[in-house]
Amino acid sequence: MFKTRLISGIALVIISFIVLWIGGPVTGAFTMLLSLAGVFEFCRVYKIEKRSPAILAYAWTVLYYMTLMFSKQIINGFHLSKLALPVMITYLLLILAVYVFRFPEYHDREIMAAFTSFFYVSVMLSYIYRIREMGNGGYFVVLVFLCSWGNDTLAYCVGMLFGKHKMSPKLSPKKSIEGLFGGIIGAGVLGALYGIFIHGKLHMDGMLSLYLFIICALGALPAVIGDLAASAIKRNNDIKDYGNLIPGHGGILDRFDSMIFTAPIIYYLLEFML
Numbered sequence: 001m002f003k004t005r006l007i008s009g010i011a012l013v014i015i016s017f018i019v020l021w022i023g024g025p026v027t028g029a030f031t032m033l034l035s036l037a038g039v040f041e042f043c044r045v046y047k048i049e050k051r052s053p054a055i056l057a058y059a060w061t062v063l064y065y066m067t068l069m070f071s072k073q074i075i076n077g078f079h080l081s082k083l084a085l086p087v088m089i090t091y092l093l094l095i096l097a098v099y100v101f102r103f104p105e106y107h108d109r110e111i112m113a114a115f116t117s118f119f120y121v122s123v124m125l126s127y128i129y130r131i132r133e134m135g136n137g138g139y140f141v142v143l144v145f146l147c148s149w150g151n152d153t154l155a156y157c158v159g160m161l162f163g164k165h166k167m168s169p170k171l172s173p174k175k176s177i178e179g180l181f182g183g184i185i186g187a188g189v190l191g192a193l194y195g196i197f198i199h200g201k202l203h204m205d206g207m208l209s210l211y212l213f214i215i216c217a218l219g220a221l222p223a224v225i226g227d228l229a230a231s232a233i234k235r236n237n238d239i240k241d242y243g244n245l246i247p248g249h250g251g252i253l254d255r256f257d258s259m260i261f262t263a264p265i266i267y268y269l270l271e272f273m274l
Contacts (some may be wrong), residue, residue, distance in 0.1 A: 044243075058094075
């Protein structure tokens, strides 16, 4: 099991970094496929993955990413970047229309699941692509992985060595408060070290390492919330993993659960601080 998990984990990291480094439509398409898989996994928890609400979520995920990928286009003076919010609002209206006009075929729980799948997975994960499309995005998108996976790894190590106080004993008995702080500080240190590594390549402010320490440390906190939220949903619905797409790791939501919250936070911190 460990060997399978290690090999698939290394392969995932390599594929992710190659695709993200290429940027443009390749990164956009890759992130869209991750989102579609995540939406499918989320809807499957509520047994609607082949029904109308989920089909709408798949279609609007594609439409939303098309809007992002063509956001720089201008048609008759209209910037397509302005369509992102209308696309999200339209999805809400349509999903409620399905609920109303096909009542009582769908329970409100199923409609809310389809609604959440689009915003929780597709919209939040899209910030990986948004970061990549920023100036120097090829360097900064790495922060999402450093912050998320670095936090997970370092929180586990610190928790194993020094953990005494349970953070959420009923939801995740193995996670400790010591591990929480170890992961946050560890993610910040990784960000600072990465800042030293890329500083000469970007010719930016000499405070870059400090900025990246702050960004990664702050980004690690929502990573913990994302991880626990995904665990809570699995507990409530009596499932072990969201899927088996990644051998040894489970599904997309099992591996990228913390990034769902980390990516938007890092995007806005980069916009604000750099």
